[in-house]
Amino acid sequence: MEMVARAASKASRHSDLPRVINLLQDPISRSLKERHISALKRVVKRCQNGYLLRDLSDVFQIIKICAEKSEEHPEYVSVLRDLVHLCRIPFLKEKASDEMKYADVVMDSLSQMGFLMRIPSDAVQEQICASIISLYIPDKVQHYGAGVCSTSLVYRRELVERSGLAETLLMSLALLEKQLPVRLQVLQALQILSKSSAVNCNLILKVEGAQKICFHMNEPDPSGQLLFRSTEILWNLLDNGSKEEVTKQLSNMDCVMVLKETFVQHFLNGTKQYDRQLRNDLLVITTLVAENPSAPLIESGFARQLVHYATIPELRSNNPLTHNVKLTFCNEDFEMKKLLLNLVVVLSRDLAAIQLFKESCMILALMLLVRPGFTESRRRESPAQLDEEYMDCQANTCLLVFLDWCTQQATGTDCFFGKGQGFHGRGGQNGRKSQMRYCMRLLRCMVLLNNNLINQDVCDQGAINQLTGLLRRFQESKEEEDNVSVEIQSDILVTLSSLCEGDMHRKELFGAEGVEVTIDYLKMNPAQLYSGLGHNRLILCTMECVWSCIVGCYISEDLFLQKEGAFLLLDFIQLSPRSMLNVAVATLLELCENPKTLLHVEAWRGDKELTAPALLLWLWRKEEMELGVKRNQYGQIEDMKKPLETKYQKQEPLKSIPVKSLSAAVMDVTENLRAKIYAIFCKLGFENLQGLTAEDSITLCIVSSYLDLKAAETWDEVKAELELEGVRPLSPDADALKTISWSSEEKVKHVIELQQSIINQIEQEDLQKEKRTYEAIRFSHKQQELTTKAWEHYVAKTSNFNILKKSKLLQERSIESSRLREKPEGFVFHSTQISGLQTTTFCGRTLAIDSTPAELTGGPLANTDLALERVPIQGGALRKVSSSKTDMELPNTVTVK
Structure with missing residues (x-):
């Protein structure tokens, strides 16, 4: 056997292919068909193990000649099929470098094999598809003889992609409209080529392959492979190609009608698991097409049918086509139900679909779905028509009951397990959290509509107490927080804010429990704002809840202050990022309407004993720095004409604006912190503020004059607009404008003078401090000099007797001069000095001797x-x-x- 393999390998490597080409092309022998066929059969026999890479050029030249001759002489078709049949075997290489060396030859050969699809022979066309499939899939382990081995699968796939075979095969479908078996083979090849290759998918999409395949996917086919292969190819294009391009090609009326007919047929008549799976695949493709706004789903009537199918079996249908449709509890039907609901979500982005939802009673069907424990026996028709379909379905009740069901413990018969819940159920370790997430999202959206009827109904159902209790359960839970939990809590806080805003009774219902919940959220660690789970949104929702649910209700405000809520707000303001300061400072401003709040603000101390006024002034300077307001190194006004102008106001061109529009100066008040900080200082006062530095005092001069400066800036805008429009005011108005401009300039000068006086005072204090420091240094040096002189004099006394006598004489004179000149009568003077001593020390008659150290005597005992x-x-x-x-x-x- 080994000798036979070697002989075959040797024959394949040494086949005389050029002689065969010469035989086929020679004018003398070109008419010898029998000799041609005999020579071609010998080539087929010698190449049974496959074609060598170095022989591919000659082999495909022979195949090309045979293809040309087969058009006039059918005798060449069979041998042509045999030559193509050998292409199913991986090409053989003799050296490792052959793959790189003959890459262009292989690519041209594969392209030529694709062009052979024009030959009107079913056998050849089917064999071409089979050979392409064999080249693209992993080959079986096979021994090809000594000295040769097969090319790698990666190499073959790369060259198939570069050859453009996928594009050629797709274009050949236009020639095969009446050849169903060959079309199925081509679709199978396209399915395999597009399964894992983005290059092949892009080649197919380049020639509008998705549209062409969809056109013919519903044509008659007893085997059902046509629809299956076409659907699989569309799936591959969506997975590996450009999803936008696929949906764009499918978003035309013809494709939508084909999808509609195919889906309806399988929805009504599909009984097997295969039919249900194919139906769901078509529904997913339809959903992706529906995401394209230009897709004519509504115009084709497909959207109406899909919305109607989404209400089955919750609502009874009078349509005879769907009257007997019954969905089972199998996985495929359950998956289809979720896909239909997902499609409803996609369609809801189009306002034209809202009418379809109303006609199909979609809201009622959805409410029936979320009603826990709902059974057929409890189903009943809706009551009399109300103004709102949402209220007609008692949706608030359904949502709150469903929310309560989501919060129940999963015990007993009420167990509910699962992870995910389909397309929208991502997140959470159990299904209930996912359900709760979307339930709260829907409730939040409905409450934010600010419909008094809906909001009143929600409050009547006890939603405020239920939601605050749910927040308390989240806070007491020991589970680790995830993005889903944080999102649910944020939605609850937003819902409560919208319900309680402007309604005193609802704020009282929010009550003590709501205040405690809010306080716990305000105690959040600022580091959590950067966790990526949404805590930044949660703290903003908490601020909004304080603003809407607590501020304005004196009972809640007092309780909030007792719980140190004002301190927590100031702590957050000190540590929060700039993007959150607007909401936090605005909340504090609203809370300052309560006089008790001012005492808490004045008593607050931050890091390094920072006071609230100092914090607010620091925020003012930081805000002006961000806005690009001109200030010098001391924080003093630089631009006398426009002391408050920001860099954004400078960038806006001067133009005439409508009467109802706000000017740049007025818009600036609403968009930054300065107006809010000024309003807080109006409550606190501008004098006798604690903990202010000199820099704070300079800033406070601007803050106290903010309203006057802003009014002057607005008048300047009015004057500039009049000049721009060419309007000359009347003399009294012109005089008034001049007076306003003069008073504004005087106000700015006064502020600058006040700031300059503070700066001068600072400079004087610095100068006095410098002088005191210099005096202390000079005194220290003088003391050192005196100490040095005293020591030198002391040393001199011990070494020079004359100096010692002089010192003794000076000492005695000093003592004598300090005594009284007049002595009382009967006065007796007793000298305390011993005469004859030549020392400058004060010696007495009593001699003091230092005792022996205790370590020598052992102590007194x-x-x-x-x-x-x-x-x-x-x-x-x-x-x-x-x-x-x-x-x-x-x-x-x-x-x-």
């Missing part, structure tokens, strides 16, 4: 018989010793006398 004590050389207390000779000879002791 030690034995006083010192004659018998000896001192150890190593130190320590005296030790009693005997007078023997041996003791006297101890080398480490000394006798004390």
Whole structure:
């Protein structure tokens, strides 16, 4: 067997292919058909193990000649099929470098094989598809003989992609409209080529392959492979190609009608699992098409049918086509139900679909779906028609009951497990959290409509207490927070804010429990704002809840202040990022309407004993720095004409604006913090503020004049607009404008003078401080000089007797000069000095002697018989010793006398 393999390999490597080409093309022998066929059969026989890469050029030249001859002589068709049949075997290489060397030859050969699809022979066309499939899929392990091996699968797939075979096969479908078996083979090849290759998918889409495949997917086919293959190809194009391009090609009336007919047919008549799965695949493709706003789903009537199908079986249908349709509890039907609901979400983005929802009672069907424990026996028709279909379906009740069901413990028969819940159920470790997420999202959207009827109905159902209780459960939960939990809590806070805003009774219902919940959220660690789970949105919703649910209700405000809510707000303002300051400062401003709040604001102390006024002034400077307001190094006004102008106001061109529009100066008030900080200082006052530095005092001068400066800026805009429009005011108006401009300039000058006085005071204080420091340094140097001189004089007295006598004489004179000149009668003077001493110290008749150190005597309680004590050389207390000779000879002791 090994010898046979070697012989075959040798024959394949040494086949005389050029002679065969010459035989086919030679004018003398070109008419010898039998000889041609015999030579071609010998080539087929010699190449049974596959074609060598170096022979591919000659082989495909032979195939091309045979293809040309087969048009006039059908005898060449069979041998042509055999030559193409050998292409199913991986091409063989003799060296590792052959793959790179013959890459262009292989690519051209594969392209030529695709062009052979024009040959009107079913056998050849089917064999071409089969060979392409064999080349593209993993090959079986096979021994090809000594010295050769097959090319790698990656190499073959790359060259198939570069050859453009996918595009050629798709274009060939136009030639095969009446050849169903060949079309199925081509679709199978396209399915395999597009399964894992983005290049092939892009080639197919380049020639509008998605549209062409969809056109013919519903044509008659007893085997059902046509629809299956077409659907699989569309799936591959969506997975590996451009989804936008696929949906664009399918978004025309013809494709939508084909999808409609195919889906309806399988929805009504599909009974097998295969039919249900194919139906769901078509529904997913339809959903993706519906995401394209230009897709004519509504115009084709497909959207109406899909919305109607989405209400089955919750609502009874009078349509005879769907009257007997019954959905089972199988996975495919359950998946279809979720897909239909997802399609409803996609269609809801188009306002034209709202009418379809109303006609199909979509809201009622959805409410029936979310009603826990709903059964057929409880189903009943809706009551009399109301103004709102949402209210007609008692949707608020359904949502709140469903929300309560989501919060129940999963025990007993009420267990509910699952992860995900389809398209929209991502997040959460159980299905109930996912359900709760979308339930709260819907309730929030409905409440934010500000429909008094809906909001009143929600409050009547006890939603405020239910939602605050749900927030308390989240806070007490020991589970680790995720983005879903944070989103649910944020939606609850927004819902409560919308319900309680402007309604005193609802704020009272929010009550103590709501205040405690809000306080707990305000105690959030600022580091959590950057967790990526949505805590930044949660804290903003908390601020809005304080603003809407607490501010304005004195009972809640007092409780909020007792719980140190104002302190928590100021703590957050000190540490929060700039993007959140607007909401936080605005909330504090609203809370300052309560006089008790001002006491808390004045008592607050931040890091490094920072006071609230100092914090607000620091925020003012930081805001002006962000806005690009001109200030010098001390924070003083630089631009006298426009002291408050920001860089954004400078960038806006001067133009005439409508009467109802706001000017740039007025818009600036609403868009930054300065107006809010000014309003808070109006509550606190501008004098006798604690903890202010000199820089704060300079800033406070601007803050106190903010309203006047802003009014002047607005008048300047009015004057500039009049000049722009060419309007000349009347004389009284012109005089009024001049007076306003003059007073504004005087106000700015006054502020600058006040700031300059503070700066001068600072400079004087710095100068005085510098002088005091210099005096202290000079005094220190003087003391050092005196100390040095005293020491030198002391040393001189000990070494020079004359200096000592002079010092003694000076001392005696000094003592004598300090005594009284007049002595009382009977006065007796007793000298305290000893005559004859030549010292400058004060000596008396009593001699003070320093005592022997305690470590030598052993302390006051030690034995006083010192004659018998000896001192150890190593130190320590005296030790009693005997007078023997041996003791006297101890080398480490000394006798004390």
